Amino acid sequence: MKCLLLVLAITIQCTLAQSATYTDRYDTINLDDVLANKRLTVAYIKCVLDKGKCTNEGKELKSHIIEALQNGCSKCTKAQREGMRRVIRHLIKYEKGYWQELVEKYDPDRVFTQKYEKELNSI
Template sequence: MKLVLIAIGLTLSCIWAEEKYTDKYDSLNIDEVIANKRLLNAYNKCVLDQGKCTSEGRELKSHIAEGLKTGCAKCTDAQHKGMRKVIKHLMTHDKNVWRQMVEKYDPKRVYSTKYEKELKSLY
């Protein structure tokens, strides 16, 4: 009986570990969004609850807190790369928005400090 329970537990943990966020929006061109101030501003306002959200914005916003806590464990490769680009862009070119996002999603700066250090060392 114990062996059956262990096998079920291992199977469920493998299934859970492989769960990823939807890749539905992975083809979104992050460089294009960053280059378009109006579009980037709309996404920022969505994520900060200061404006309307597109379906992409709602999807993004629904995973930010969990993504920060888990190191984006459920992110696809494209989402990891996009997250890094956007965070680096905000840290470098739009510090006010970055500060607002940190205040909203990581007020104790538990996770954002780690990502800031990591990204600064890469560029």
């Protein structure tokens, strides 16, 4: 009985620890390929802006975007944090119009995005 309780306790701890971060299922997506392909980049942007169809990856991204912006991506894996920085840097530099649309939709008061812009423009 004690062994069963120990196994149950460990299982619960593992489940809680896993929920502390977003799924890493899409961490292996090659962002360089996505960002180099304007059609693909725009498709993801339109998904997030509710202006186009979403892939499973797009739906996952869209479901966490507000929370990730607000908490500095604290639930992100290391790959997701680095990917977020690369994508934001790319949008600021090469897709300014879409970046502004995303900011207006997800951070109209520019509370969170201003921090990212300042940080990424200084690099």
